[in-house]
Amino acid sequence: MTNHDEAATVRPLTMAWVNRHLAAGERVVATEALHGGITAEVRRLTIGTRDGGARDLVLRTFVGMEHAEDWLNRESGALSLLAGSDVTAPGLVAVDPTAAHCEYPSLLMTHLPGRTVLADEGLEARVPALARQLVAIHAVRPAERPREYVALTTAETVVTPKGADTAAWAAAIDVIRKPVPPYEGRFLHRDFQPGNVLFDVAPAAPADARITGVVDWAGAAWGPADLDVAHCSAILALLHGPAWGLRFAEAYEEAGGALAATAGERLYWLVRDALASSEEVGVIARSWRESGRTELTARAVEQRLDAYVTALMDALG
Template identity: 80%
Template sequence: MTNHDEASAVRPLTLAWVRRHLEAGERIVGIEALHGGITAEMRRLTIGTRDGGTRDLVLRSFVDPFSVERAEDWLGREAGALTLLAGTGVPAPALVAVDPSAAQCEYPSLLMTHLAGRTVLDDEGVETRVPLLARQLVAIHALRPAEQPRDYVALTTADTVVVPKGADAAAWAAAIDVIRRPAPPGEGRFLHRDFQPGNVLFDVPPPGPAGARITGVVDWAAASWGPADLDVAHCSTNLALLHGPAWGQRFAEAYEEAGGVLAATASERLYWRVRDGLACSEEVRSVAQPWREAGRAELTTRAVEQRLDAYVTSLMDAWG
């Protein structure tokens, strides 16, 4: 078995657990660290099959203390979501095994199939990808699970918002006042809760972005039940930070063009959009780092703070 680097190594108990869930005659022939995740260690495992071929699995392990404390809930949700999504047409991994309480592994872990494709975070081709993202999210929200997942959780409060240095103070004060209000009522939908370009895989064949198609949606650990605006707002924020505020605004339009239904009033839409933008203020550094690792070196923490300020200000200018 070959490792591409020392960081690829899988801990002994976890490795033994993985082997117990392989088919008869299969063995692990390669391990590669996958980069870009914020909360978990990710490994691609190349499996040698009995017929001489190979297949790939993905191992997801929560190792930092914050994530370990929440892993049983997160991995339980992810396992439930992957089970639900099997056969729905939503391109999600298939669940192989899960150890949410680390009963058999060193850390809470989940094993799933590997999907083809890659994340695409470049500015080039964003005008093609945004409608694809919107259509995919509409398809996710159209699912009606027999067993409804837990209700969404939104942790950000008016007191936890971190106003970026040099931000438009008046716009941020007005935005913070928006989320002091009670959350608007809304029809429940099956939510991904972290639907954004970093969790969507694309195939982009030559000659360029025009032929792009979605091959997978990953990271279902926060799957929940709640208003569609939550997922739309989250993807809008990420697009605004990756590509500029106009793309955050454009995504909501694309979602409705694809048949999605958002909150009825402008004030309700503003609430969800602002809430997600302000939530991002608390974790700009952790959001920006994987983007830089993926090749967007210009997206320093400061640059992302400035884009977040521009996005929040644009929301308040448009609807506040």
């Protein structure tokens, strides 16, 4: 077996667990660390088959994460649910949420073709594709609902960026102090954004990008469609500029999705997720730089967040 780097190495107990879930005559012949994730170690495992061929699996390992058991139970449940849906997601192979067999809580799943695309080029075509995919996710009707969403950000935990438009931020923080608007529940991804969507895209034709699957279902929950839309909008604003955050909600409706009835209700969800981003700007920016967007320093992302919050308050506040 070959390792591309130390981060790709699978720990001994975990490797033994993986081997127990392979077919007779199969073995792991190579491992590769996949970068871009924030909460888990992710590795691609190349499996040599009995006939001399190969297939890939993906191993997600949560090291030192307080809620790993909950996340892995939710993700494995979501993958099982989606196996019979129109949404392309990895297939569940095995899960060890309590680390009964592995060094750390782990999940083994099938590997999907495609790659994440974080570049600005071709965004005009990818945003409508993202919106159509999210509409399809929200159309899933599980026989058993996942748990209700949890909004962790509060008015007291928001981190106002240095040099921000303090009046706009104060007004935005006041918005999330209001009662939660009424909503019709939907099946949510809860981290739907470009970093968790795989595309088949040729370098010479970025406008022809086609979604091949959606990954990272650890946050799957039940709640308002607006919450997933708001999250993707915020990430698009930070990754590509505030205008793209505003554009995504429009694209979602153009794709047939239904959002909250009033501007005030929509503002609540959009602002809530934008303000949630304020608490993890450094982590988000570092992940993107590791994926090749080296210009996205924490300060650059903070400035985009400030511009986005201000734009939301101007447009809907």
